[in-house]
Structure formats: structure tokens, C-alpha cells
Amino acid sequence: MAASPQKNLFGGGRQRLYPWLLLLPGLGFYFLIGVGPSLATAIYSFTDATGIRGLPISWVGWDNYDEFIFAGARSRDNLDALQRTLIFMVLVTTIQFAVGLVMALLVNQKLRGRLVFRTLFFVPVILGVAVQGLMWKLFLRPGGGPMHEIFGLFGLESQFLGGPNAFYWVVVVQVWANAGFTMVIFLAGMQTVPADLYEAASVDGAVGWQLFKNVTWPQLTPAVNTNFLLNIVGSLQAWMLFLVLTGYRNGTNVLGYVVYAEAFGQTAASSFRQGYAAAASIVLFLLVLALGMAANAVVGRRERKYMS
Amino acid sequence: MKKLRLRRLLAFLFAFALIAAACGSSGSDNASTDGGSSDDSADDSASSDDSASSDDSASSDDSADGGSGLEGTLRVLIHQNPPGVEFMEGFNADFEAANPGVTIDMTVVNADDIPTVNQTRLSANDIDVTTISVTGFANAVQPYMTGADSPYWQQLIEAGLLMDLSGQSYLSNYDQAAIDGSSFDGGTYALSLGRTSYSGMFVNTDLLADVGAEMPTTWDELVTACEAVKEAGLKCAVAGGQDAWPVFVGTYGLLGALYPDQQALVEGLWDGSVTWNDDQGIKLFERYDYYANEMLDAESAGLTGDSAAQRYAVGDIAFGPMGAWNAGPVADNADFAWEYIPFPGSDNAADNQTLFGKDDMSFAIAAETPVADLAHAYLAAFSEPDSYNAFANATNYLPTQPTAALESALGTSIAPILQAGNFAIGFEQLFVGPKGAGQWANAKDGSLWMYNGDFTDPTEAANQAQADLEAGLGG
Numbered sequence: 079m080a081a082s083p084q085k086n087l088f089g090g091g092r093q094r095l096y097p098w099l100l101l102l103p104g105l106g107f108y109f110l111i112g113v114g115p116s117l118a119t120a121i122y123s124f125t126d127a128t129g130i131r132g133l134p135i136s137w138v139g140w141d142n143y144d145e146f147i148f149a150g151a152r153s154r155d156n157l158d159a160l161q162r163t164l165i166f167m168v169l170v171t172t173i174q175f176a177v178g179l180v181m182a183l184l185v186n187q188k189l190r191g192r193l194v195f196r197t198l199f200f201v202p203v204i205l206g207v208a209v210q211g212l213m214w215k216l217f218l219r220p221g222g223g224p225m226h227e228i229f230g231l232f233g234l235e236s237q238f239l240g241g242p243n244a245f246y247w248v249v250v251v252q253v254w255a256n257a258g259f260t261m262v263i264f265l266a267g268m269q270t271v272p273a274d275l276y277e278a279a280s281v282d283g284a285v286g287w288q289l290f291k292n293v294t295w296p297q298l299t300p301a302v303n304t305n306f307l308l309n310i311v312g313s314l315q316a317w318m319l320f321l322v323l324t325g326y327r328n329g330t331n332v333l334g335y336v337v338y339a340e341a342f343g344q345t346a347a348s349s350f351r352q353g354y355a356a357a358a359s360i361v362l363f364l365l366v367l368a369l370g371m372a373a374n375a376v377v378g379r380r381e382r383k384y385m386s
Numbered sequence: 387m388k389k390l391r392l393r394r395l396l397a398f399l400f401a402f403a404l405i406a407a408a409c410g411s412s413g414s415d416n417a418s419t420d421g422g423s424s425d426d427s428a429d430d431s432a433s434s435d436d437s438a439s440s441d442d443s444a445s446s447d448d449s450a451d452g453g454s455g456l457e458g459t460l461r462v463l464i465h466q467n468p469p470g471v472e473f474m475e476g477f478n479a480d481f482e483a484a485n486p487g488v489t490i491d492m493t494v495v496n497a498d499d500i501p502t503v504n505q506t507r508l509s510a511n512d513i514d515v516t517t518i519s520v521t522g523f524a525n526a527v528q529p530y531m532t533g534a535d536s537p538y539w540q541q542l543i544e545a546g547l548l549m550d551l552s553g554q555s556y557l558s559n560y561d562q563a564a565i566d567g568s569s570f571d572g573g574t575y576a577l578s579l580g581r582t583s584y585s586g587m588f589v590n591t592d593l594l595a596d597v598g599a600e601m602p603t604t605w606d607e608l609v610t611a612c613e614a615v616k617e618a619g620l621k622c623a624v625a626g627g628q629d630a631w632p633v634f635v636g637t638y639g640l641l642g643a644l645y646p647d648q649q650a651l652v653e654g655l656w657d658g659s660v661t662w663n664d665d666q667g668i669k670l671f672e673r674y675d676y677y678a679n680e681m682l683d684a685e686s687a688g689l690t691g692d693s694a695a696q697r698y699a700v701g702d703i704a705f706g707p708m709g710a711w712n713a714g715p716v717a718d719n720a721d722f723a724w725e726y727i728p729f730p731g732s733d734n735a736a737d738n739q740t741l742f743g744k745d746d747m748s749f750a751i752a753a754e755t756p757v758a759d760l761a762h763a764y765l766a767a768f769s770e771p772d773s774y775n776a777f778a779n780a781t782n783y784l785p786t787q788p789t790a791a792l793e794s795a796l797g798t799s800i801a802p803i804l805q806a807g808n809f810a811i812g813f814e815q816l817f818v819g820p821k822g823a824g825q826w827a828n829a830k831d832g833s834l835w836m837y838n839g840d841f842t843d844p845t846e847a848a849n850q851a852q853a854d855l856e857a858g859l860g861g
Contacts, residue, residue, distance in 0.1 A: 131509035132545030151824025151857035221688020237687050240627055242839040328825045329840055343501035346828055349535035350505055
């Protein structure tokens with residue numbers, strides 16, 4: 079006897095359209111807010127749009143891309159910003175990953191006050207970028223700021239955000255601001271590791287580093303992969319801390335900041351060039367896409383290895 | 387089944403009501419938007435019916451309140467400048483009292499955000515009177531600036547978003563230079579409310595006398611005075627290094643002293659007859675280097691622009707290379723005699739007589755404001771000599787009305803300079819970089835580069851500036 083076909087949850091006839099009708103508002107919202115602007119940005123990147131109502135918009139073909147990548151010293155500055163973005167990504171991803179993991183390991187111990195430390199480590203995440211920036215500007219104030227005093231104890235001097243190492247201080251702030259989020263994801267992963275795995279490993283004589291290497295780390299694979307991807311994408315898109323901490327300054331700009339500055343008249347020319355900025359943002363998007371896909375391939379392989 | 391249909395109908399009506407509510411607010415603003423020029427102001431004044439439906443409407447019907455006949459809400463935007471904001475709040479209160487039907491809705495934004503806010507609010511027709519610029523209109527793209535991008539204020543005018551104020555009677559209260567500085571392509575699109583000098587420095591004359599130094603009139607004399615001050619265990623100069631930009635404010639004077647004709651400098655850089663790395667350019671960068679690394683005290687690194695002025699007022703620092711806008715904190719706190727003089731950057735004392743600066747806060751009216759008559763009345767009231775004089779003295783702007791005069795210590799100090807006609811628009815307001823020029827092409831910031839350690843060799847910095855400029859010029 080053949081199995082009877084499964085009855086459609088919404089019935090037959092026109093009622094089969096109901097699921098699609100119910101999805102329509104969500105899909106419409108997604109296309110309106112997500113896909114639409116993205117497509118519009120891609121189209122704008124081939125125009126000389128300014129974003130100012132009343133000015134004509136002309137199709138300029140690949141001119142914006144040509145200018146961004148090949149025109150004069152400006153293209154060198156853009157490629158420097160691109161390189162700086164990649165350096166920022168590598169540094170932030172690596173350090174934030176390590177710091178978040180260490181913090182998670184610490185607050186996962188059965189120690190008194192661990193809840194307080196979990197909260198303290200996570201607090202920077204809930205502060206806005208402006209607050210984070212203001213706090214660190216005060217902390218890094220040359221001539222009297224706390225970090226200046228600490229440096230003074232070792233006979234060191236620095237202009238911090240005003241000096242040639244300003245870029246690296248922004249890396250520090252970015253890690254401080256987001257390591258708590260990385261920690262939480264690791265912590266959630268650690269708390270799903272079955273206790274009997276540790277017991278079995280202990281019976282086999284594993285201690286300390288061996289427990290971490292052979293039990294915790296493999297079991298953390300989903301959390302590791304999630305953090306890896308989030309850190310890469312987050313650091314590639316980060317630019318607001320640069321806005322708050324250093325401003326539009328030679329030698330510190332990352333690609334996201336270049337997009338903002340060109341689009342909203344924040345460069346020396348104080349001209350609105352939203353078509354050009356759209357081209358820059360498409361370059362940034364392609365970078366995020368390529369690195370995101372590569373990272374996804376790596377973590378996917380790792381996940382299959384450990385979780386199969 | 388009937389119940390189901392009823393529910394569907396109710397759900398549909400509910401969804402429709404939500405969408406209508408969400409869209410409703412966007413349609414209520416500015417029903418009358420066909421006004422532009424002042425000639426159209428009568429048309430722009432909404433009828434009494436319109437008044438009932440929109441807060442933004444204004445009426446010229448004198449019978450409405452028995453006062454000036456003006457009514458409605460005027461949306462005004464100004465930039466953050468504490469004394470200026472305080473004055474405007476008082477002015478607005480007085481204007482509202484004199485015009486009982488009028489409400490002023492004033493927004494204050496940071497100066498850096500003015501371009502963005504103007505772009506969005508003018509494009510959305512969401513502002514009536516705005517601060518269009520704090521730099522004046524001097525940097526219009528000139529015919530020889532091939533391919534250069536227009537500054538945002540020029541884009542707004544070309545888009546037809548700013549009203550041409552030509553012919554308005556209140557313009558006659560201002561000097562011709564102010565009108566010229568607010569004009570573009572045959573129209574006057576702004577009202578320059580004041581000028582500011584950014585190329586001078588405060589000099590503690592008591593301290594100089596104590597260490598036996600003379601008031602410097604040339605670069606060598608400045609260096610000599612600085613060394614004498616330091617040998618006496620005091621500090622030569624201080625600026626707001628933490629904010630970065632105040633560092634190069636003082637050296638606008640250095641640039642101006644070495645290139646007294648700033649317009650010719652801009653044109654020369656474009657046509658190649660002047661280069662950043664010729665003899666004069668190298669000299670400029672060497673002096674930038676001395677200024678940044680010898681004159682400025684290390685304490686500058688921890689000071690913002692405002693706090694540097696307050697620190698200077700303590701009295702143990704000889705020179706304060708700062709903008710004239712810092713005169714307030716200096717005057718309020720200094721217990722010593724001081725003067726504000728042009729930065730003596732040249733070896734020739736005659737070239738060190740000019741204060742360079744810019745037109746600062748400039749008001750404009752949105753071309754499509756529905757309350758054009760109210761906006762004009764607001765600017766006219768502001769432009770009344772008594773009102774304007776109070777504004778200039780509150781903000782320490784150098785007046786753009788010939789009848790106004792600064793009564794402050796700054797005003798006294800610079801009165802001879804202004805009376806001699808020694809005020810000029812500076813390089814910052816004139817220079818437009820060629821497309822494709824690199825980030826080091828604008829050497830006005832050179833002292834900051836030396837201060838930040840971006841370069842340690844002045845010649846290398848000068849060469850880089852010229853290379854970045856030539857990259858845009860196609861050289």
C-alpha cells in the first residue's frame with residue numbers, strides 16, 4: 079500500500095500560497111533595507127552622484143574605480159588604507175581571539191567572584207563607540223593621563239594617539255572594546271563541553287594543557303569558528319574608533335573611514351563624492367567577501383575534521 | 387467562515403492603518419514649497435488654512451496676532467561655539483518676544499558636521515536658516531583648477547538649494563569684502579557674520595620684559611626670544627597638541643609671512659611656478675620643524691585647543707600661537723599684559739604685518755523654505771547694528787559690519803592692524819587640491835607632520851609634499 083501523500087499544512091488550492099504571502103512582509107523588508115541599498119550602492123559606484131538633491135547624476139562607467147585604484151598619489155593613499163585595513167584585521171583578529179579565549183578560560187574556573195569578572199570583561203562591549211573613544215582619549219592623554227604616568231614609571235614617553243604609533247593604539251582600543259564579546263562566545267562553548275569528557279581524560283592521566291588541547295579545544299570548534307569569522311568581518315568594517323580617536327589623519331586611515339570621508343565631505347576638498355565612495359565601499363565589500371569566504375572554507379574544513 | 391473573513395478584514399485594516407501612520411508624518415511638512423527668492427516670499431506665506439495644518443507655515447496676515455504679522459516656526463542651524471550659542475539663544479528669545487506668533491527651533495551641531503547636516507537637511511527641505519559654512523566661499527574652483535572637485539557649499543548652490551540674498555536691504559549693513567566673500571557666480575548666498583584670524587599669536591609682554599627679550603618682529607628675533615625664554619627656565623610656546631589641528635593653526639602665519647600673496651601661491655602651485663621644495667619651500671619646512679619641535683613645549687601634547695589657551699593664561703609661557711577665538715579664555719584668566727600679533731615668520735618685518743584668516747560663521751536661507759519672509763526678518767533683525775555689535779563682541783569675531791567694533795582686549799590689540807587693512811584670506815581658504823593629489827600635497831599642515839613625527843627631515847617632507855601635489859597635476 080502506497081503511503082498517502084503528506085497533507086499540506088495550509089490545505090490545497092489558493093491556500094498553498096499562504097506561506098509565501100506570510101513570508102512576503104519579511105522578504106519585502108529584507109529587500110528594502112538589505113538588498114536594495116546594496117544593489118543601489120553598486121549602481122551608484124558607476125556614477126558621479128553627490129547625494130545632494132538637485133545635482134544631476136551622470137554615468138561615469140569605471141572612472142571611480144580607475145581613480146580609486148590608479149589615479150595619482152591618491153590611489154597610493156587608498157592602497158595604503160587598504161593595506162592598513164588588512165594589518166588592522168590581522169592584529170585585531172589574532173589578539174582579540176587570544177585575549178577573549180584567555181578571559182573565557184579564567185572566568186570559566188570555579189573561583190569566587192567569577193560573575194563579577196565576567197561582567198567587568200563584558201562591560202566595554204555595551205558602551206558606544208563615542209564613550210569608548212572618549213574614555214581612551216582621557217586614558218591616553220599625554221602629559222598627565224594614566225597611561226602617561228605608567229609609561230613614566232619606566233622612563234618612557236609617547237604621544238599616544240597624537241604620535242606615529244596612533245594606529246596601533248586604535249588596535250588596542252578595538253581589542254579592549256570587543257574582547258568581551260569574543261569571551262562570551264567562548265564561554266558559552268566551554269559550558270557545553272560534557273563534564274564526563276574531562277573525567278575520562280583525567281582517568282587517562284591528562285592534566286592542564288593536555289586537557290585543554292585534547293578536550294576543550296576540539297569541543298570549542300563551533301565557538302572558535304564563529305569568533306574567527308566575526309573578528310575578521312568586524313575588524314574589516316571597523317572605522318568609527320578611528321573617527322573618534324584620531325580623526326581623518328594621514329597615516330591612520332582605514333578603508334571604511336575613506337568611504338565615510340569621501341561620501342560626506344570630510345576630506346580636504348570637502349566635496350560630496352558619493353559615487354566615488356560607493357566604488358570604495360564595493361572594493362571594501364569584495365575584500366570582506368573574499369576574506370570571509372576564505373575564512374569560512376578554513377573553519378568549515380576544521381569543523382568537519384573535529385566534529386565529524 | 388464569516389468569522390474568518392471578518393478577521394482577515396480587520397487584519398488588513400490594521401495593517402493599512404499602521405502603514406498609513408508610518409507614512410503620514412512625511413507628508414505633513416512644508417505643504418507650500420514653491421518659494422525660493424525673496425520676491426516669492428509673499429507666495430510662500432501660507433494661508434490661514436495652511437497654518438492650521440502645519441507648524442512650519444508662516445503668515446503675513448497682520449491681523450493674526452496684531453504684532454509683526456509673522457508667525458510660524460523657523461528652523462535654524464548653527465555650529466557649536468559656546469559664546470555664539472549663548473548669544474543666539476538670547477537673540478532667539480528676544481525675536482520670539484517681539485514676534486509672538488514665531489517659534490525658533492534651533493539646532494546646534496559640531497563644526498565638522500556642518501557639511502553632512504546641511505546636505506541631508508537641505509536636501510530634505512528640513513531647515514530654513516542654516517550655518518552654511520565656517521570657512522567662507524573663498525575656495526571656489528577657479529578656471530585654472532582643471533578637474534578639481536567643487537567644495538560642498540558650491541555643490542549646494544549649483545543644486546539650487548540656497549537662496550540668493552542679492553538685493554536684501556540688510557546686506558547693506560555689511561562691508562563689501564563680506565559680501566564678496568559670500569558671493570558666487572553672480573549671487574550672494576550667505577551672510578558672513580564675522581571673520582576670524584588664525585595666523586597670530588598671543589605674546590606675554592610682561593614675561594618677555596622679565597627675561598630681557600624684545601617683541602619679535604622677524605623670524606630670527608622670534609628664535610632669539612624663544613631661546614632667551616627657555617634659558618630663563620620658562621616655556622617658549624604652547625598649542626593644543628592633543629587635538630592635533632591647533633598645532634598648525636599658528637603656522638598659518640608662517641606660511642602667510644613667507645608667501646604674503648596667498649592667492650598667487652595657490653595659482654603658482656597649480657601652474658608649477660612655485661613648488662613646495664624650492665628654496666622658499668624648504669625654508670618653510672625648516673621653520674615648521676623648529677616651531678613644532680623647538681618652540682612648542684612638550685606639555686602641548688596633553689592639551690586640547692581650549693585647554694592650551696587656558697594653560698597659556700597661567701603666565702609662564704611667552705607665546706601662544708593660536709586663533710583669535712582663543713582670546714576669551716586668555717583675557718578672562720591672564721594676569722599679565724599681552725598682545726595678539728601676526729606670526730613673525732619672515733625675515734622681512736614688512737611681511738609680518740598681516741593677519742590671515744577667514745570668513746567664519748555664515749548664515750544662508752534654504753531656497754525652498756516655506757517661511758522665506760520669516761527667514762529674511764530673522765536675518766534682518768540679526769543684522770541690526772546694535773544686535774550685530776553685541777554678537778561680534780560676544781564671539782570675538784572680527785566684525786563684518788563697518789559700524790561694529792570689538793571692545794575686548796583682543797579688539798584693542800588688533801585694531802591698528804585692521805585699520806591698516808592688514809587682514810587677508812589665508813591659504814587654507816584658497817587652496818583646492820588637484821584630483822589625484824596625495825595626502826601630503828597640502829603643506830599648510832606641515833608643522834603637524836613634523837610634530838607628529840610623520841617626517842623628521844624637513845627636506846624630505848617638502849619633497850614628499852611636492853611629489854604628492856605633482857601626482858595630481860600630472861607632473
